[in-house]
Amino acid sequence: MKPEAYRYNLVQQASGLSKKDFAESLGISKAIGYQISTGVIRPSRDVLDALSTIYNVNLQWFITGRGSSNYAQDTAEIELLEQEAAAGQGREVEEYPEKRYFQTLKSFLYPYDPENLKAVYVSGDSMIDEHIYNGDIVIFNIKQTEGNGIYVVSVGNTLMVKRVDFDLSNQALTFISANPAYEPRCYKGHELADIRVAGRVIACYHRI
Numbered sequence: 001m002k003p004e005a006y007r008y009n010l011v012q013q014a015s016g017l018s019k020k021d022f023a024e025s026l027g028i029s030k031a032i033g034y035q036i037s038t039g040v041i042r043p044s045r046d047v048l049d050a051l052s053t054i055y056n057v058n059l060q061w062f063i064t065g066r067g068s069s070n071y072a073q074d075t076a077e078i079e080l081l082e083q084e085a086a087a088g089q090g091r092e093v094e095e096y097p098e099k100r101y102f103q104t105l106k107s108f109l110y111p112y113d114p115e116n117l118k119a120v121y122v123s124g125d126s127m128i129d130e131h132i133y134n135g136d137i138v139i140f141n142i143k144q145t146e147g148n149g150i151y152v153v154s155v156g157n158t159l160m161v162k163r164v165d166f167d168l169s170n171q172a173l174t175f176i177s178a179n180p181a182y183e184p185r186c187y188k189g190h191e192l193a194d195i196r197v198a199g200r201v202i203a204c205y206h207r208i
Contacts, residue, residue, distance in 0.1 A: 005039035007062050010103060011055055012037070014075060026050040065102065076114035077101040078139060080121075083159065087132060088124030088182070090158030102137070104205075109139070112202055116143045120152060122161055122204075129178035132161060132204050140199035152198040155187070161201065 012022040012033075023033025026047050035041045043051070051057040061067045080102050084091050106114065122136045130150060132138060138161055140152045151164045153175070162175040172188035173195060187195055 003065055004042055004063065005037055007065070007103070008043065009037050010075070010105070011051065011057060011062075013105060015055065025054060061103070065100065075103050076106045076109060076117075077103055078109075078114060078117050078119045080119045080137065084121045084123035085138070085152050085159040085161045086124045087122050087127040087134070087161045087177075090155060090160045091123060104139075108203065112141055113143075116141055117202070118142060118199065120159070120161075126177035126179045126182045127161055127163075130163070131206075132178070132201075133206060137205040138201045139203040139205075140201045142199040144200035144202075145197040147200075150201040152201060154196045154198060156194045159198075164197065 012019060015022055015025075017025060019033055019037065020030040023030050026033070027050055028036075028047060032041070036043050036047070048059055048062070051062060052059050058067055078101065080100050082100060102119065109117065117139050119137050119139045122132055122138055123134060125134055127133075127150070132150075138152065145151075146166055148165050149163070151162065153160055153162060153164060160175070163178060165174040165176060167174065170188065171192070172186055173192065174184050174186045176184045
């Protein structure tokens, strides 16, 4: 989905209006609204003006994704690291990855505090049975770093998304893929020194 289509849908959801009523509020038909929402066409200048005038949308944000949207209280900005976490064998971690932000609904994140959340792109297919696919964006809670679940983790200089099994009695961590093509990997002893649990995955955005 093109970025403008994604942000159009975000404003429509935050408005509380149906897709038809939202389109009509912008002076367009439901059919044109559908084409914008699916990325078939880009919004016209008149539509952009209506978004700015009626919903107080920051057009720089709408077009580029940068800055604040200005349009609703039920939105949150999540820091998106411009690097990929592998759902596979692992990718090197950039020491100072470029950051940007994307906007989503607070209600989608509830009950988590958006200030404790970060996001990263996924690369690979090892988590497909958990419905996490190549190109997705996963949101993770940096305040949750223990307890069995799906996590963004780094091992040495590689970043991964894996299901993590915490074995406290044996002081071991097992990384489990959601794809039978990948074997589980257990870390214990001195190997644990190279592992950092960045945060527990709480949501995932799929590409359309």
